[in-house]
Amino acid sequence: MKMKNKCFIMVLVGLMLTLSNVANAGLIKTHGYLTTDITTNFITDTSTGRLYTRFDAFNLTVQDTITAVGVGGTYEGWSIVTTTQAHDFYSAALGRVSHCNATTWMDCGTILNWADGDFGNSYDTSVDWFAYIMPGNLKYGAGKIASGGTITNYPSFFTEASLNSHSATNFTSNINFLLYKDAPSNTSVPEPSTLAIFILGMIGLASRRFKKQA
Numbered sequence: 001m002k003m004k005n006k007c008f009i010m011v012l013v014g015l016m017l018t019l020s021n022v023a024n025a026g027l028i029k030t031h032g033y034l035t036t037d038i039t040t041n042f043i044t045d046t047s048t049g050r051l052y053t054r055f056d057a058f059n060l061t062v063q064d065t066i067t068a069v070g071v072g073g074t075y076e077g078w079s080i081v082t083t084t085q086a087h088d089f090y091s092a093a094l095g096r097v098s099h100c101n102a103t104t105w106m107d108c109g110t111i112l113n114w115a116d117g118d119f120g121n122s123y124d125t126s127v128d129w130f131a132y133i134m135p136g137n138l139k140y141g142a143g144k145i146a147s148g149g150t151i152t153n154y155p156s157f158f159t160e161a162s163l164n165s166h167s168a169t170n171f172t173s174n175i176n177f178l179l180y181k182d183a184p185s186n187t188s189v190p191e192p193s194t195l196a197i198f199i200l201g202m203i204g205l206a207s208r209r210f211k212k213q214a
Helices: 002-025 062-068 083-093 160-164 194-213
Strands: 028-031 034-037 042-045 051-053 106-110 128-133 140-145 150-158 179-181
Touching (some): 062 160, 083 150, 150 160
Antiparallel strands (some): 128 140
C-alpha cells in the first residue's frame, strides 16, 4: 500500500510540474542569451547579468528619458544604450554570432523562432524598433527586428524631433530608447506563482490522505 501511495504522489508531482511548464512556456521568451518574461518590463542577458528594458516599457520623449534616468527619476540607476551596448544587445540576441558592425547600416543576423513583440511591442505589428545614443553624434541610432527575426542596425537614423514624433501621447507607433543596467542595486527573490502554490497544496493534501490510510 505504501509503495502504491508513493507512486501516486510521484505521478501527481510530475503532472503538476508539466502543467506548470506549459503555463510558463507562453510567458518566458528566450532568444540567444536574452530572456524576458512578458509580465515584466525587463530583458536579461543571461551570459552577463545585464538588464535591458523591454521595447514597450515606457513611451517617453528624448528629454523625458534623460530625466527618467537621472537622479530621482523613474529609471534612476539605468543608462541609455549607446552604440556599444546596442551591439552587445544584437550579439546576445543572436547567441554571440553577430555579423554586425554597430557603426554601419547593415543586417546583423536573424533570430530563430522570432515572433513580433517578443521583446516588447514597438512601432507596429510587423517590426519592433528601439533607439540608442551615438556619442559625439547629433543623431540617434536605431535597431530594428523585422517579423522574420532579421536584426538591422541603422546608425544616425533619428533626429531628436523625428524620434520624439514616435513618443507623442497616444501615438501608436512608439519607438523609444533602450535602457540598460549592468549591476542591479538589489536582487529580489521571485515570489512563488499561484500554480506553484497550488501544486504544493495538492501534494500536501495527497500526502496527508495517504498517511491516514496507512
